[in-house]
Each structure stands twice: as C-alpha cells, then as structure tokens.
Amino acid sequence: MSSKSDTPRRWRVRISKMICRGSPSLQVGVDTIPERRIREVMQRHGPAFATTIFREAELVAQEAPQGGVCPECNFAVKEALLKALGTGLISGLSLVDLEVIGAGDRVVLHGTLRALAERLRVRVRACRMWHRGGHHVSLVWLDRDGQREGDESCGI
Numbered sequence: 001m002s003s004k005s006d007t008p009r010r011w012r013v014r015i016s017k018m019i020c021r022g023s024p025s026l027q028v029g030v031d032t033i034p035e036r037r038i039r040e041v042m043q044r045h046g047p048a049f050a051t052t053i054f055r056e057a058e059l060v061a062q063e064a065p066q067g068g069v070c071p072e073c074n075f076a077v078k079e080a081l082l083k084a085l086g087t088g089l090i091s092g093l094s095l096v097d098l099e100v101i102g103a104g105d106r107v108v109l110h111g112t113l114r115a116l117a118e119r120l121r122v123r124v125r126a127c128r129m130w131h132r133g134g135h136h137v138s139l140v141w142l143d144r145d146g147q148r149e150g151d152e153s154c155g156i
Helices: 004-022 037-045 056-062 071-085 111-120
Strands: 026-034 098-101 106-109 122-132 135-144
Touching: 026 037, 026 071, 037 071, 056 071, 056 098, 071 098, 071 111, 071 122, 071 135, 106 111, 111 122
Parallel strands: none
Antiparallel strands: 026 135, 098 106, 122 135
C-alpha cells in the first residue's frame, strides 16, 4: 500500500516511462506559481507590466465579474509551454505571443513564438492545470514532428 508521500514520485516515474518508451516525440513542460503572486506584482507595477505578460483579451477575461480567469493559471501555462519548447523566455520571445483563451480552453501562438513552433514542428498535445497547497501548477505536453492533427489548442 502506498502512502501520500510517494505519490509524486510514482507520477514522475510514470511520466518518465511514457516519454522514454511510448512517446519519443513528446516534450513536457511544468510550472508552478504561488497563489496571488502575479496579481500582487500587477498591482505593484501597474497596467504597463500586465501588458508585457498578457494580451488584451486575457486581461479582459481576468477582470470578468463571474468566473474570471486566474492570471497565475495563465502565467503558469505560458511558462510551462516555454519550458516544453526548451527555450525559456529567450531574447526575441514574448509571453504576449502565447494567448490562453477563456478559462484555458485553447492556447494560441502568435508572432515569433508561432514561427518557432512551426520551425520546430511542434503542437500542443494537452495542457492540465490544478491548484495544490497554495500553488497553481501547469503541465503542457507538446508533440514533435507534427504527429498530431489540428491546431495548437488544448483543454485545461
């Protein structure tokens, strides 16, 4: 019988086996951020800072009176996708070039980031987000070599 303390290790082992054995074309990115972290930074630095991270539609969705989108969740998806690409936020890439639509139903790439994904021949296979212990966690899977049909959208 397993305990709660070994659950993360079991998942790491399962993901590793899946990547190594079953899906050599799979790239994975993970990001975690404390609750309210992005909101606090946006309040401290103002609207100009928010526009360096989020597109206008994302900012509008975050301010919706009912069911507003969590900025920390959107940020975690953006960071996880950059990690899955293997680039991080290098010169020439912008977080604004990655748009999380609605409550995370779709991810749309724009500009330089879209061109990079096309050049690398990758598409978003799946995204997952969850809240655990005061943190927002995002996991993004990319398929290489265009093996998955469709656009770069994913359900969260």
